[in-house]
Amino acid sequence: PRSVPSVSPQVGSYMDISHESLSLFRLLAPQIEILVLGTGDRVERLHPTILKQMRECGIAVEVQDTPNACATFNFLTSEKRMAAAGLIPP
Numbered sequence: 001p002r003s004v005p006s007v008s009p010q011v012g013s014y015m016d017i018s019h020e021s022l023s024l025f026r027l028l029a030p031q032i033e034i035l036v037l038g039t040g041d042r043v044e045r046l047h048p049t050i051l052k053q054m055r056e057c058g059i060a061v062e063v064q065d066t067p068n069a070c071a072t073f074n075f076l077t078s079e080k081r082m083a084a085a086g087l088i089p090p
Contacts, residue, residue, distance in 0.1 A: 011088065014044035019053050025084050026057050034060045034076060038069030038087040066090045 011021050017037065025035050035054065037046070042065050054061045064072060066087050076083040 011086070013088065014039040014046065017046055017050065017086075019050055022050070022054060022086070025059065025086070026054075028084060030082060032059055032084045033082045034062060034084075036069045036073045036076070036083060036085045037061060037063045038066030038085065039063060040066055040088045041090045 011017055017039075022035070025032060043063060046061075046063055051061050062069070062072060067090065069085060069087060073083055073085040
């Protein structure tokens, strides 16, 4: 049997974003090319290791405040890009 990673969507703030919390996005099929993360009222810096791990999986990460992340996601999908969004309410 195949092992399935545990997925925890419990992210209340940008400080909860981790390699594990982003695992769902690595499991999507077809694979996404860009993940847009909205970190609430303002742009917050994620640990560089998290961004590197996603790049190594072939997924670019764009971190923005949530209102702008919504607009970016809508634009990417209107362009038929394989995108996903993780949004923390402002």
